[in-house]
Structures are given as structure tokens and as C-alpha cells.
Amino acid sequence: xxxxxxxxxxxxxxxxxxxxxxxxxxxxxxxxxxxxxxxxxxxxxxxxxxxxxxxxxxxxxxxxxxxxxxx
Numbered sequence: 001x002x003x004x005x006x007x008x009x010x011x012x013x014x015x016x017x018x019x020x021x022x023x024x025x026x027x028x029x030x031x032x033x034x035x036x037x038x039x040x041x042x043x044x045x046x047x048x049x050x051x052x053x054x055x056x057x058x059x060x061x062x063x064x065x066x067x068x069x070x071x
Contacts, residue, residue, distance in 0.1 A: 001009075011022055048054065 014022070
């Protein structure tokens, strides 16, 4: 049985009065996931904006793999 199926079975065993708490926790996890994603995107944008490091990375790649034509 998959973890998802086990989770659903466990939720089904709960009294209905706790369903609101399950929804709240799921919403919390969704928000947490969104925040983590936004932090990753911000980090990648910051890396891409660091022109010195981008130039160093390009030079390293060119030295290792050879220059790539962008045409």
C-alpha cells in the first residue's frame, strides 16, 4: 500500500470533527511549499544577477567543454 493510501485510510478513521484541522494542516503545508519554491526562485534570480560568478562559470564551462556557439 502506498503512503498516500495509508494516509487516506488514517484520515478516514478520524472523527469528522477533526476534518477542519486536517484541512488547516494541508493548507499550512501548501503555504510552506509555496514559500520554499519562492525562496528557490529568489535564490536562482540572485545567482543569475551575479554577473561576476556567471562569467566565472561560463569561463569554467568553456575551458572544460569548449566554447558553445549561441547562434
